Amino acid sequence: MTAPVVTVTGGPDERPVIAPPRTRRQRPARGRSRSNFEMYAWIFMRMSGLLLLVLVLGHLLIMNILDGGVQRVNFAFVAGRWASPFWRTWDLATLWLAELHGTNGLRVIINDYAERDGTRFWLKMLLYTSTFFVLLLGTLVIFTFDPNLS
Amino acid sequence: MPKAPAGTLYRGREGMWSWVAHRVTGVLIFFFLFAHVLDTALVRVSADSYDRVIDTYKTPLVNVMELGLVGAVLFHALNGLRVMAIDFWDKGARFQRQMTWAIVAVFIVVMVPGAYFMLKHTVEAIFGSAS
Numbered sequence: 001m002t003a004p005v006v007t008v009t010g011g012p013d014e015r016p017v018i019a020p021p022r023t024r025r026q027r028p029a030r031g032r033s034r035s036n037f038e039m040y041a042w043i044f045m046r047m048s049g050l051l052l053l054v055l056v057l058g059h060l061l062i063m064n065i066l067d068g069g070v071q072r073v074n075f076a077f078v079a080g081r082w083a084s085p086f087w088r089t090w091d092l093a094t095l096w097l098a099e100l101h102g103t104n105g106l107r108v109i110i111n112d113y114a115e116r117d118g119t120r121f122w123l124k125m126l127l128y129t130s131t132f133f134v135l136l137l138g139t140l141v142i143f144t145f146d147p148n149l150s
Numbered sequence: 151m152p153k154a155p156a157g158t159l160y161r162g163r164e165g166m167w168s169w170v171a172h173r174v175t176g177v178l179i180f181f182f183l184f185a186h187v188l189d190t191a192l193v194r195v196s197a198d199s200y201d202r203v204i205d206t207y208k209t210p211l212v213n214v215m216e217l218g219l220v221g222a223v224l225f226h227a228l229n230g231l232r233v234m235a236i237d238f239w240d241k242g243a244r245f246q247r248q249m250t251w252a253i254v255a256v257f258i259v260v261m262v263p264g265a266y267f268m269l270k271h272t273v274e275a276i277f278g279s280a281s
C-alpha cells in the first residue's frame with residue numbers, strides 16, 4: 001500500500017517518482033464507501049509504526065538483550081517493572097498500538113488474498129474477535145496486576 | 151506476441167523482496183503477539199505458572215527462535231522507515247534500492263552484538279564454559 005511509484009522513462013530525466021497527489025479526489029462510484037477510512041488507516045500505519053519503533057525496540061532491548069536478557073525475567077522481575085506507572089504506560093501503549101497496527105496489516109492482507117466475499121468476511125470476523133480478546137485480556141492484566149499474588 | 155513472464159515474480163529484485171519480507175515478518179510478529187499476551191496473562195494466575203512458562207523461553211531451542219523474532223522485528227521496523235521515506239521524502243523512490251541495502255547493513259551491525267548477548271547464556275550452558 002505504498003504510494004504509487006511511476007517511472008519517468010526516456011530522456012535525461014529518467015527516474016522513479018511518486019505520482020503527485022491529485023488536487024481533487026475522484027468521487028467514489030455509487031454503492032462504494034464514501035468515508036476516508038482507508039486514508040486514515042494508511043496514516044495510522046505510519047504514525048503507529050514510528051511510535052512502535054521506540055516502544056517495541058526498547059521492549060526487546062530491555063527484555064532480551066540488556067543485563068542478562070530473558071534469563072533474568074520472572075514474576076518478581078515483572079512485579080518490579082510494573083511497580084512503576086511509567087513502564088505500565090509503556091506496555092499498555094505497546095499493546096494497543098502493536099495490536100491495532102497488526103490488525104490493520106492483516107485486514108489489508110486478507111483483502112489482498114481472500115477473493116470470495118464470504119471468505120473475506122469470515123476471516124475478518126475471526127481477526128476482529130481475536131483483536132478484541134487480546135486487547136481486553138492484555139489491558140485487564142496490566143491494570144489489575146497484583147504483585148503479592150503467590 | 152509478448153511472452154508471459156516466467157514464474158510468479160512481480161518485479162523481483164530489492165523492491166519486491168523487501169515487500170515480501172515486510173509482509174511475512176509483520177504476520178509473524180502479529181501471531182507471536184497473540185501468544186505473548188496469553189503467556190503474560192499468567193501473571194494474574196500465579197507467580198509459579200508465570201515462571202514456568204517464562205522458563206521455556208530460556209531453553210536453547212526457544213532462545214534461538216527468540217533471536218529470529220528479534221531479527222524479524224528489527225527488519226520490519228527498519229523497512230517500515232524505508233517505506234515511510236519512499237512515501238514522504240521526495241527522493242525516497244529514487245533511492246529505495248540503496249535504502250534496502252542500508253537496512254541490511256544496519257541490520258547486521260545491530261544483530262551481531264544482539265545475537266551475542268541473547269545467545270550468551272545458551273552457548274555457555276551447552277558448551278559449558280566457566281560456570
Ligand code: HEM
Nearest residue numbers: 001002049052053098102105106173176177179180227230
Ligand atoms: C517496530 C516498529 C514498526 C514499524 C516502523 C512498522 C512500520 C510499518 C509500516 C510503515 C507498514 C505499512 C506498509 C505499507 O503500507 O506498505 C507496516 C505494515 C505492517 N506491519 Fe508494521 N511496523 C512496526 C511494527 C509492527 C508490529 C509490532 C507488528 C505486529 C503486531 C506489525 C505488523 C504489520 C503488518 C501485519 C503489516 C502489513 C504488511 C503488509 O500489508 O504487507 N508491525 N508496518
